[in-house]
Amino acid sequence: MSASKALLILCDGLGDRPLDALGGRTPLKAAYKPNLDRLARRGISGIMDPIAPGIRPGSGPAHLAIFGYDPFRYYTGRGIFEALGVGMEIQKGDIVFRFNFATLDKERRVIDRRAGRIREGTRELVKALGNIRIPGVELLFKEGIEHRGILALRGSRLGWKVSDTDPQKEGLKVLPCRSLDDTEESRRTADIINKIMEQAFEILENHPINEARKAKGKPPANAILIRGSSHYEEVPGLKERFGLEGACVAGGTLYKGVAKFVGMEVLEVKGATGTYGTDFRGKFEAAIKGLEDHNFVFLHFKAPDLAGEDGDSLRKIEVIERIDKAISGIEELRDTLIIITADHSTPCALRTHSGDPVPIVISGPGVRVDGNEGFDEFSASKGGLGRIRGLDLMPILADLLNLASKFGA
Ligand SMILES: [Zn+2]
Structure with missing residues (x-):
């Protein structure tokens, strides 16, 4: 018997x-x-x-690779994934940036890079930014979570290799946007960004929302800081490349965005927040439901990465145990390959991503069981799958699902 579907459960930053x-x-x-160990x-x-x-x-880039897309070829920056993840309609050739609402003084010095982590009123502020006019280019703004947002430039003769205006540090002046490849297109984009920054300051400085914030002693969101330039090109999707009709269950916009980029349908789940407080079981149940009309579901859990970045090993253990509990009953899935892995290691001792390989297990019909006793970094390194790269995973799955075609005659 062989499997006809696959469920990829990705625990962000799981390795340590x-x-x-x-x-x-x-x-x-x-x-x-116990559930993860049983799968192993x-x-x-x-x-x-x-x-x-x-x-x-x-x-x-790690998610791109795991979905079978060489990040050295397809990754231009985070902006486009964030834009797709918040549901913006991005078109081929768009130049996409991330931005922060920030607080500047009159000399354009950064007082607060996140405008006091503003939560309310960003939709109105983004609407006001819609009044910015630059001849010959269409501007699209969209609010994100808290102080974050997305800006897309649409038009001809635009380049994407330009620098950030965010100095990354309070007390410093806003940086002018510069061309990084000295092409006419990138110089034009840099010039447009600088004009947008200036007009944004004029529009936001006296906006009623900021007047109200100042009256309450809160830092006004009187500027935007722009970073992460990227550009959008359409790519052949998972269906075309591997025969996979994909669906995604995730909280964070980045993961939804990468999933959309490779042609998956994003299933919105209430309570999927991409935080410690996410509804682990609700996401798992949504993924199971997604398997009814998709032959590939990607389920993303962010919490292990958050614990790793907090340097909190006990918390990391706790969220792993919560994920394990949330997937109880998983062995009842018939006719389905189950893959558990991560997009990178986030060692608690480092509080950031490392280059250590991540453990992976593939369980289900047709798999050559290797006799491994449990699921962890040590046991995994002795397993029958050996050491693979992210780019290898989709071809391995397509093969196990008998969707692969023969190489040569
Ligand atoms: Zn990650």
Whole structure:
């Protein structure tokens, strides 16, 4: 018997390094996770370098690679994924940036890079930004979570290799946007960005929402800081490349955006927040439901990465245990390959991503069970899958699902 569908459960930042506080174990090794261990006993394990050995992947390029898209070819920046993730209609050739609402003084010095993490009123502020006019180019603004937003430039003769205006530090002046490749197109884009920055300041400085914020002693969101230039090109989707009709269950906009980029349908789940407080079980149930009319579902859990970045190994153990509990009953899935892995390691001792490979297990019909006892970084390295790269995963799945075609005659 062989499987006809696949469920990829990606635990962000799951991999870790041995910790003295855990007796030389990793949080995954230390966690009580009967469901994950059972999948390993019934499956084939290995370790995976999301991009390449020793490369510390950002989440965007790592997800691209795992979905079978070479990040060196397809990754231009995070902006487009964030834009797709918040539901913007992005077109081929658009230049897309992320921006922050920020607080500047009259000399354009940054007082607060996040405008006091403004939560309310950003939709109205974004609407006001819609009054900015630059001849010959269409501007699209969209609010994101808290102080974040997206800006897209649409038009001809635009380049995307331009620098950020965010100085990344309070007390410094806003940086002028510059061309990074000295082409006429990028110089034009840089010039447009500088004009947008100036007009945004004029529009936002005296906006009623900011007047009200000042009256309450809150920092006004009187400027935008622009970063992460990227450009959009359409790519052949998972269906075309691997025969996979994909769906995505995730909280964070980045993950939804990468999923959309490769042609998946994003299933919106109430309570999927991309935080510690997310509805783990609700997401799992939505993923199971998604398998009814898709042959590939990608389920993303962000919490292990957050715990790693907080340097909190006990919390990381706790969220791994919550994920394990949330997927209870998973073995009842028939005719489905189950893949558990991560997009990178986020060791608690580092509080950031590392280049350590991540554990991976594939369980389900047709899989050569390798006799591994549990799911963790140590056992996985002895598994039958050996050491693969992120780009290898989709071809392996397409093969196990008998969707692959023969190479040569
Ligand atoms: Zn990640």
